[in-house]
Amino acid sequence: MTVFLLRRLLQAAAVVLVMSLLVFLGVFAIGDPIEILISPEADQFERERAIKALGLDLPLWQQYLVFLGNALQGDLGRSFVFNEPALKLILERMPATLELAIGATVLALLIGLPLGLYAGLKPNGALSKGIMATSILGFSLPTFWVGLMLIMVFAVQLGWLPSTGRGETVTLLGTRWSFLTLDGLAHMAMPTLNLALFKISLVIRLTRAGVRETMLMDYVKFARAKGLSPARVTFVHVFKNILIPVVTVVGLEFGGTIAFSVVTESVFAWPGMGKLIIDSINVLDRPVMVAYLMMIVLLFITINLVVDITYSLLDPRVRLEGKS
Amino acid sequence: MLVSPLLGLPGNIMGHHRHAAGLAAALAIAVAGPAAAQSLTVGVGAPVTSIDPHYHQLSPNTAVAHMIFSGLTTTDGHARIVPDLAESWHAVDETTWEFKLRRGVRFHNGSEFTADDVAFTFDRVPKVPNSPSSYAIYTRPITRVEIVDSHTLRLHTAVPYPLMPTDLASVMILDRETHAAATTEGFNAGPMAIGTGPFRMVSHRNGDRIEFERNEGYFGTAPAWARVTYRMITNDPARTAALLAGDVDVIDQVPTSDLAKLRADQRLTLSETTGLRLIFLGLDHLSAEASPFVTDNEGKPVPRNPLRDPRVRRALSLMIDRGAITERVMEGAAIPAGQFLPEGSFGYAPGLAAPRQDAEAAKKLLAEAGFPQGFRMTLHGPNDRYPNDARIIQAIGQMWTRAGIRTAIEAQPWTTFVGRAAKQDFSAFLIGWGTSSGEASNPLRNLTATYDREKGYGASNRGRYSNPEADRILDAAMRELDDPKREALLQQATRIVFEDTGIIPVHIQKNAWAMRRGFAHDARADELTRAQDIRPAAAR
Numbered sequence: 001m002t003v004f005l006l007r008r009l010l011q012a013a014a015v016v017l018v019m020s021l022l023v024f025l026g027v028f029a030i031g032d033p034i035e036i037l038i039s040p041e042a043d044q045f046e047r048e049r050a051i052k053a054l055g056l057d058l059p060l061w062q063q064y065l066v067f068l069g070n071a072l073q074g075d076l077g078r079s080f081v082f083n084e085p086a087l088k089l090i091l092e093r094m095p096a097t098l099e100l101a102i103g104a105t106v107l108a109l110l111i112g113l114p115l116g117l118y119a120g121l122k123p124n125g126a127l128s129k130g131i132m133a134t135s136i137l138g139f140s141l142p143t144f145w146v147g148l149m150l151i152m153v154f155a156v157q158l159g160w161l162p163s164t165g166r167g168e169t170v171t172l173l174g175t176r177w178s179f180l181t182l183d184g185l186a187h188m189a190m191p192t193l194n195l196a197l198f199k200i201s202l203v204i205r206l207t208r209a210g211v212r213e214t215m216l217m218d219y220v221k222f223a224r225a226k227g228l229s230p231a232r233v234t235f236v237h238v239f240k241n242i243l244i245p246v247v248t249v250v251g252l253e254f255g256g257t258i259a260f261s262v263v264t265e266s267v268f269a270w271p272g273m274g275k276l277i278i279d280s281i282n283v284l285d286r287p288v289m290v291a292y293l294m295m296i297v298l299l300f301i302t303i304n305l306v307v308d309i310t311y312s313l314l315d316p317r318v319r320l321e322g323k324s
Numbered sequence: 325m326l327v328s329p330l331l332g333l334p335g336n337i338m339g340h341h342r343h344a345a346g347l348a349a350a351l352a353i354a355v356a357g358p359a360a361a362q363s364l365t366v367g368v369g370a371p372v373t374s375i376d377p378h379y380h381q382l383s384p385n386t387a388v389a390h391m392i393f394s395g396l397t398t399t400d401g402h403a404r405i406v407p408d409l410a411e412s413w414h415a416v417d418e419t420t421w422e423f424k425l426r427r428g429v430r431f432h433n434g435s436e437f438t439a440d441d442v443a444f445t446f447d448r449v450p451k452v453p454n455s456p457s458s459y460a461i462y463t464r465p466i467t468r469v470e471i472v473d474s475h476t477l478r479l480h481t482a483v484p485y486p487l488m489p490t491d492l493a494s495v496m497i498l499d500r501e502t503h504a505a506a507t508t509e510g511f512n513a514g515p516m517a518i519g520t521g522p523f524r525m526v527s528h529r530n531g532d533r534i535e536f537e538r539n540e541g542y543f544g545t546a547p548a549w550a551r552v553t554y555r556m557i558t559n560d561p562a563r564t565a566a567l568l569a570g571d572v573d574v575i576d577q578v579p580t581s582d583l584a585k586l587r588a589d590q591r592l593t594l595s596e597t598t599g600l601r602l603i604f605l606g607l608d609h610l611s612a613e614a615s616p617f618v619t620d621n622e623g624k625p626v627p628r629n630p631l632r633d634p635r636v637r638r639a640l641s642l643m644i645d646r647g648a649i650t651e652r653v654m655e656g657a658a659i660p661a662g663q664f665l666p667e668g669s670f671g672y673a674p675g676l677a678a679p680r681q682d683a684e685a686a687k688k689l690l691a692e693a694g695f696p697q698g699f700r701m702t703l704h705g706p707n708d709r710y711p712n713d714a715r716i717i718q719a720i721g722q723m724w725t726r727a728g729i730r731t732a733i734e735a736q737p738w739t740t741f742v743g744r745a746a747k748q749d750f751s752a753f754l755i756g757w758g759t760s761s762g763e764a765s766n767p768l769r770n771l772t773a774t775y776d777r778e779k780g781y782g783a784s785n786r787g788r789y790s791n792p793e794a795d796r797i798l799d800a801a802m803r804e805l806d807d808p809k810r811e812a813l814l815q816q817a818t819r820i821v822f823e824d825t826g827i828i829p830v831h832i833q834k835n836a837w838a839m840r841r842g843f844a845h846d847a848r849a850d851e852l853t854r855a856q857d858i859r860p861a862a863a864r
Contacts, residue, residue, distance in 0.1 A: 035742045151565040
């Protein structure tokens, strides 16, 4: 187990390093942050001053080394745009995104699992066919369109829910959370559903496929023959076995949601990390881009780790020692 | 007044459930009057990046700075300079400006405003660390600040500097006692956001919202709102939807495609005005030989750069049907342009109208210039910067192609485009220029003056246009303290640049705000969205 963890940690460090280098080169290739940040009225003197102030006068390799040196001391640099530490900016925005991502994942499991189970157990029922047909929509409709439609229907036409923003928040553990107030929940409803839609469909399809496959297994037949109740067969024997692919996919999807819920966050003006990163890309705010992507790499590695551990809990055949 | 009349067409696209509620709310406001309507929520399209008024020069930051702070001078809705913290000013001699300051003004924390605070401010402006776009360009001409008495100030310059009152409208005044050790982070977090403006900042959540309350001790006209929420909704459809849903009262940057729809909506009102942002085409004046994206009709390089010939430039300008662009592509949200600024601005040259499309004249000019068969060219432009930018270059590309210049177009994200334009990578490109100061020396110095590092001119002259005659007159204007004489010189320089077609003007954008009925807004030419310009419609 220790060896396994250690190896994962080393992997993480290597990936983070490569990522930071790629972002550095990427930003350099895209364009010049100064041209974007500076007031067009600035004269040549002022431009040169700004280039120097942001450390962009050094050759790229030197800029990178300066960055690495600071990063080793825990300083990921200051945002060009906000003049605040990049890490602080990201962490400030993180709760808002986490809240949505967790909400969406919970929603996906709460809705997706039962529906998928039902569709798997009764594959020829009219309702099952309906569920499967609807899940295709969940897959194929673009997020930004669904988001705007949700706003049009529930905020503009019906006036039930607020259209955008985060609503009232409560401070808990030093950060603001929306899900603890009624107003906050109302603001969360649409963006969460919008993010969850794709995941719900995914979980439905995975669960259904898993159930249909598992129902034909010998051990299920045996359990039935043994005279176990259908409920026990379904919820203990079948359910546990279909969870493994679901956990993998949901885990990775969760990471994806945290990292790249850009579309939903901008449609709903949700002040999360996704909006921060897209705004930063638009102005080539390199420190924020680098810090953000490094964090995302760490996040994915952590999630993979959690998924692996969950595997071993769900399936005793999978031993982490065996992997390392 | 620039509030557009509501066209009052019945029926709208958004259904009728909210219709009644919207009207009821509007009526409630109208009946109760301004006293009852105390809070305002504004949805803005561009994020505010800093509360520190000296950190990052950017329109959204300026708008918020105008709410919290004040300058010595400021600009009205038509970008004319008016008094703010200074009551009056005049040039004592060629190199000395004297400002008489308003008495009895207090900062939000009770500290008194005096001439010493101005001196402190001018000292701080160039020293703000890590500023990506400093305000020092406005304070640099000042060589010495002389405090005559607590409310009189003399600013000395090395050379005559007629733009002093104009420039100082951009510099927000801070308090020496309060801000001696203030950092940008201190402003963003709130404790340092103390000014003399009409609103106090209550809270600031980066990229999300800023909350204000009325400054009861404000020296100017008291704003109509006790509380203001300034929300950043960068996604265009989402901003419009937030207005339709009644979550915000006013939005700015109304997408041109929504204008007609919103105008027809009974629940809404629009405010519009002609802006100060010129959309134009820059041309490569630098390459004497082959220009990077010009070839002959067989695709072979052209030995000499046709864009250096004023007849070719004039022909390109005459091929453009500006009316079609403003009416169809911009859906009426722009006016055809023949010079930098709209009519009524300082330095507007009377009679220099937008060129009318004239294919015959263009053909003749091309033939005279030695290109009777035309040539091939690529027109570049951004696709995420200005309203409908990619569609405008598409339209111009088609007009040119039809008139004999086979044009390919290439639209790119601003992040990539602007860096390449600054390196003279293009032959022809679309770009915009917002003259925030509202007077013609600003575009003349930055856009069309010869690129000159020593003088600090032409820094945004991306095509490297150069006309010694225009430079000479501009230099004279920049030394001329007498306003009418200076205006005449600026008009003369403007005429020279556009008669030479140094750049090809396309149109000047209109600025539009949309609001729920019951609200009124004085539209500003400089695009700033400030709560003090909004009031209940019943008042006035």
